[in-house]
Amino acid sequence: MKVKEEINKDLILREQLAIQRTIMANQTTLLSFLRTALYFAIAGLSVRGLLTFYGHAVVEIIFYCVALGLFAFGGINFFIQLKRIKKSRIHIGNYQLEYLERK
Secondary structure, eight states: OHHHHHHHHHHHHHHHHHHHHHHHHHHHHHHHHHHHHHHHHHHHHHHHHHOOOHHHHHHHHHHHHHHHHHHHHHHHHHHHHHHHHHHHHHHHHHHHHHHHHHO
């Protein structure tokens, strides 16, 4: 029986570490969306100084809209995935309950 308890401990630890990696991957994805949105915002600022033709304001607004859209999509995606991650923690509870019942 002692071997089975150690296996349960390993399963709990492995599952917890997997969730931590998933949380960090989710945060990394949010930061990459934010970085890309900032690139588009900077491109919008640069268009003002580089382009001198009449339609430069349209191009600038397009860059700003893309930046805002990416930022919004990244934020929404982050919170949706965070909710899924929290929901998946429930499945780990089966291992934890088995371990705690034996104590």
